[in-house]
Amino acid sequence: MFETLSQQPPDKIIELMKLYADDPRAEKIDLGVGVYKNAEGVTPVMRAIKAAEKRLWEEQTTKSYVGLTGDPAFNDAMIDLVLGDALSRPHVASAATPGGTGAVRQAFELARMANPGLRVFVSDPTWPNHLSILKHLGIETVPYRYFDDATCTVDSEGMLADLERARPGDIVLLHGCCHNPTGANPGAAAWRDIVSVLRTTGATPMIDLAYQGFGDGLAADAGPTRLIASSLPETLIAVSCSKNFGVYRERTGALMAAGQDTDRVAAVQDNLAYLNRQNYSFPPDHGARAVTMVLTDPELRADWEAELEEMRTGMLHLREALAAELRARAGSDRFAFLAEHRGMFSRLGATPEQVQRLREDHGVYMVGDSRMNIAGLNEATVPILAEAIVRAGV
Template sequence: MLSNLKPQPADKILQLMQFYREDPRETKIDLGVGVYKDATGHTPIMRAIKAAEKQLWDEETTKSYTALSGDPAFGAAMKAMVLGDSVDHARVGAIATPGGTGAVRQALELAKLVDPETTVWTSNPTWPNHVSIIKFMKLNHAEYAYFDEASCTVDFDAMMDSLKALKAGDVVLLHGCCHNPTGANLTLEQYGLVADLIAEKGATALVDIAYQGFGDGLEEDAAATRLLASKLPELLVASSCSKNFGIYRERTGCLMAISETAEQTPVTQGTLNYLNRQNYSFPPDHGARLVSMILTDEALKADWMAELEEVRLGMLGLRQQLADELKRLTNSDRFDFIARHRGMFSRIGASPEEVLKMREDFGIYMVGDSRMNIAGLNAETVPLLAAAIAKTCK
């Protein structure tokens, strides 16, 4: 059997990380991998996570399984954090998953269980793993227009025109905030118009919200998802705790499925549990338990929110510094969009050839489509990046 295996295509971001490690230049800058880093290039453990882990060390008495859906306290805490009071929680089924990726995968498994011929729509561009998973599952895939390369903003008219081709039963994958890879986001009004069109077509929205708290604030970043939940009869929400709690390796995610009525929830919840059982049985608990501890403890939550705000404001500061430096170097407002983008990423409109030239000439490592991780910068490296962009990009 194994002798019949064929090599799989290399992950471009992981390959880029390898190139970076092999580069001997001291001035090299890693803007590829999608992990938050502080000014020293370190991905820290948040204070509240450390405190919760110490508390758990003292209080935990068993490592037995929780439930197929995960610890109920985690599901309840995630519903409150992501959905707020936008929808009756009695309508919401929830399962813990291995990271936000696991939540996306389980959402697509649910859609496939209902209709194996469903078509999943993703923005062009989107996080590459979205498309990879859809194709691996042999689901039908379509793209809707999203990003205008010239202005580096959302082309909303083109997006709506694309989505007019939706059919009943299709799934539309939307980014809840901090669009990956572009950093360009819909306005709340535009999300509302998208919701109206999805409802009109009889399609289902799947929200991937992986960066809540990294954009405009914890509550503000949930506003679009909550609007969709309030306007649509059904909604799937895949949420990740990797970034906003800094627990990447704990693989902590949650899939929420909102049914049209509370009476439907037991069947929805039972189906979610069934999918967990078929894929990995009981989900991991450690990260989920830390999250639920923090979100239900007033002091821990306050400290976590304060540190999360420090992270968010730090990235906004780097965005503004980069935009200002580029304006100074180019004597134009061409790159002002960088300050308006939100989240860890921006796509700056450089060609693959220009991206390669920046890597070869300046040691700037970003993904070939010119997606860069703002959190890979610090105050000292921003001028180096700005100079490379100004000298390279036409």
């Protein structure tokens, strides 16, 4: 049987990780891998998570199963974090998932159950795993214009024109904040226009919210999601705790389905439990339990929010510093967009040849489309990167 299988195309980021690891140069810079790093290059365990895990170790008396959709307290806490008072609890179905990727996969599965002829409108560009999962599931994808390579900003006019082609039964996949891979986000007016287009077409929004708290703050980053969920009949929301809680390896996420019709929401809740049972039965609990403790304990929550804000403002400082260094070296403001983007990523606007030159000549590692992880920098490497960018002719 196995003779019918062929090798899968290599993951470009995994390949990049290996190239970086094999590079002997001391001043090499890793801007490829999509994880947060502090100034020492470490992805830390957040203080509040560490405290919650210690308490969990002391208090937990069983490792028995919790439930097909996870701990109800976790789902309640995540709904409150993401949606606030935009919708009351009976209007939201929710299930714990193995990370944000698990939530994305389950959302696509749920949508296909509801509409076997599903089409998913996907921003050009988007997180590559969106496309990989959709291809694996055999779901048709329709790209919509998103990023203007000339200005490194959102092409709002093109995006809205393309989204007008959606129809009832389609999914429109949106990044809730901190767009990956570009770092460019729609403005407030554009989000309102997106709501208007979705209301007119009857398509269902699906929001991938992987970086809440990394952009403009917890509430601000949730703003577009809350607007959409409270304005439209139905909304799918895939949430990751990997970045903002630093629990990458604990695989902690949630899939929410918001709806104005509570009877339909109750049916969705049953289907979320069914899908979890077919895929992995009971979702991971350790990370979810720690996150719940942080969100429901005032002292732990305050410490978590403070540390998350330090991470967010640190990345903003790195953005501003890099834009300033490039302004000084390039003699122009053509890289000013870096200070305007939000989250961990920005697309630099370099050609594949320039990206290769950055890697080979300067030890700077970024994805081939010039997506770079701002959190891979520190104060010492910012001027080194700026000089390499200019020397590479970007």
